[in-house]
Amino acid sequence: MCEVAMEEQEREISDIEPQEQPSVAENGVMMVVNHSQVHAPLSVVFATLLYLAEFITGAVLCSMYHKTDDNIWMGFTITFMLVPAVLIQLTLTFIHRDLGRDRPLVLLMHLLLLGPVIRCLEAVVVYYKAGKKEEPYVTISRKIHLKKGQGLPMEWEIGQSERTLAAHRNAFKRTAVIQAFLGSTPQLTLQLYATIQEKYFQPARLTLMIITLISITYGALVCSVLAIQIRYDDYKVRLRPAAYLCMIVWRGLEIATRITALVLFSTALTYWVILVGLVNLLFFFFLPWAEFWHKKGSLAEDVEKNFSKLGTTIVLCMFTLLYACINVFCWSAVQLDLTHKELIERKQRWVRLALYYCGRFVENFLLITLWYFYKSDFYEYVCAPLLVVQLLIGYSLAVLFMLLFYQFCHPCRRLFKYNVHDCLHCVCCYKRRERDKQRKSQPSYSTTGTMEMGLEEPLELLGAQNSEPPDLTRQLGERETAILDDIMEAA
Known part of the structure; x- marks a missing residue:
């Protein structure tokens, strides 16, 4: 039953390429x-x-x-x-x-x-x-297997x-x-x-x-x-040209605006940019190790069979350094799990993605603002406010193309339990639904009086379905609240 369900799910995903069938010659x-x-x-x-x-x-x-x-x-x-x-x-x-x-x-x-x-x-x-x-x-091995009527191995x-x-x-x-x-x-x-x-x-x-x-x-x-x-290593993933185009625009804008913000800040406050870079690098370097120590896990033993624990630790430190360098300038798209043999966490964490881009936007804004107040005379002929706005708009466009990629162009988007639309809809409308629920739970005197005067029959003669109409909005709010709870647990 599980294999049949997986095959049906794979047929439903249009962006995932099916496994190619081997060709058969005329002689069999x-x-x-x-x-x-x-x-x-x-x-x-x-x-x-x-x-x-x-x-x-x-x-x-x-x-x-x-x-x-x-x-x-x-x-x-x-x-x-x-x-x-x-x-x-x-x-x-x-x-x-x-x-x-x-x-x-x-x-x-x-x-x-x-x-x-x-x-x-x-x-x-x-x-x-x-x-x-x-x-x-x-x-020779193929002929032996064909004579015995056995199938050929995949390799x-x-x-x-x-x-x-x-x-x-x-x-x-x-x-x-x-x-x-x-x-x-x-x-x-x-x-x-x-x-x-x-x-x-x-x-x-x-x-x-x-x-x-x-x-x-x-x-x-x-x-x-x-x-x-x-x-998604269980599927043969093939990205469409629209997905590549969306990722190129997303990554190009994100990296260009980030580097420009750092360089402008360094021209105004040269030595402070070293502190900013070190804080970013050390934070992302020690973040996977802090999670590793919090989980109280053991180092992955399948990194290399011939390595000792010291060699494995050195390789993991180099891998973590590369991960930190990537996150200093752009989103790495993966989260490290030092206890897993593949060193990569498979779960998609939307909250961590949102926190990264929100924090990076605030950091870029602070860097550009400090540059604006401490810039040198070289920028007299440059419209500084316009440059600040352009950099912020550029980074916002990068985030927009990132959201478009995950919502419409991701090859495995149908495998997501929740997509960008669900997360944004739940987070943005959660407080409004809570206020609506509280407002509905409070009794309204005008409505109560009208209902009491309009009742001409005892309540015992009314059915359960006729006494009160079904509250569909409350069911929808409970479902979306459950979605939000699942997202917070995944984070």
């Missing part, structure tokens, strides 16, 4: 790998191009800083280039487990900080070889090539997030601050700023998609 032999079903590694190529473009543009800008003796800008630019590059090499080596394998060329490319390039070439080669040659072990239907490409895609998704929030975000903040301080746009600097903004938006987009895939 099932094909293991079909080249038409293997998707091109476009995300791997795009992430590699972003990595190379940002690294090369940053190197050119560093050489220009060296010629003009801008040692401070050059030092920070090199730092924000090398730190994410080194972390990306370590991540790719850790995911593909190359330390225990004899691959000297790959390790050399990683030492030269060109690991993503060799990984991208491997993915492209695997894609073009997919379906042309089948593995002998798979062929044979997917194919070795598709599994290899899926491993490359998953690895590059992680590296795209690392590149975006440990490299591109501080790089964009630094270059925008340097542009305002030097009061002119340099072509190489402007190019680097555009590339980093694209990288940050792509990293935030990957975070949102990964959160959906992890929460």
Whole structure:
């Protein structure tokens, strides 16, 4: 019964792609790998191009800083280039487990900080070889299973090539997030601050700023998609173009307004922005650990089998640091659960989402307001009130597109117990319904007198349905109050 209900629920969800059926050849032999079903590694190529473009543009800008003796800008630019590059090499080596394998060329490319390039070439080669040659072990095992009348395992239907490409895609998704929030975000903040301080746009600097903004938006987009895939891993999720467009506008506006607010505040109160950044970073870093200690749980043991408790703690700290860096600039779309083996909490917490965006809006408003009162003379020819209004409107539009995505474009919105409309309707109208209920519970003298004079028959002769009409509004209020209670319990 449970399986039938799940199948009916999956058919009702239009945005969730059904599982593809394997093709059958004319001789009755099932094909293991079909080249038409293997998707091109476009995300791997795009992430590699972003990595190379940002690294090369940053190197050119560093050489220009060296010629003009801008040692401070050059030092920070090199730092924000090398730190994410080194972390990306370590991540790719850790995911593909190359330390225990004899691959000297790959390790050399990683030492030269060109690991993503060799990984991208491997993915492209695997894609073009997919379906042309089948593995002998798979062929022999398939014939044995077909003679016995047994079905083929799912991993044979997917194919070795598709599994290899899926491993490359998953690895590059992680590296795209690392590149975006440990490299591109501080790089964009630094270059925008340097542009305002030097009061002119340099072509190489402007190019680097555009590339980093694209990288940050792509990293935030990957975070949102990964959160959906992890929460709904029982379904094959496919997002529509409208969903991608809505997420790009949402993430782009959110990140651009946040970075602009921080940079403007830093131009007026330079040293105070360090305090703001540290408070944000430390809060989001210790929040998962505080919840972990509150639950009195134990560390997840499936992070890596060969790791000791110290190694597991170090990996979890690095993972928490990345989570904190994401939340400093935008919503991470996931909540950490250090006791779970996947480290991700599957439940959608609407209250935490609302608290984050409300708090971030208030913080941005305070930062921009302080900048307005302490701004320098450089902004004499800039309409400061208009700039403040534009930033607030931009962040409000980001929140609006976020709500539109969850309400209309989320691929699994039909699986939500409550959606944005239900939450907003319950929270906004809860107090008004309480006042209406209290008003209805109080006796009205004019109504009572009219009813007593209009009654010509004893009350015993009246039925229960005729004595008082059903109160539909009260039933609706009780249902919506129950929805609100469930939401508060989920929070």
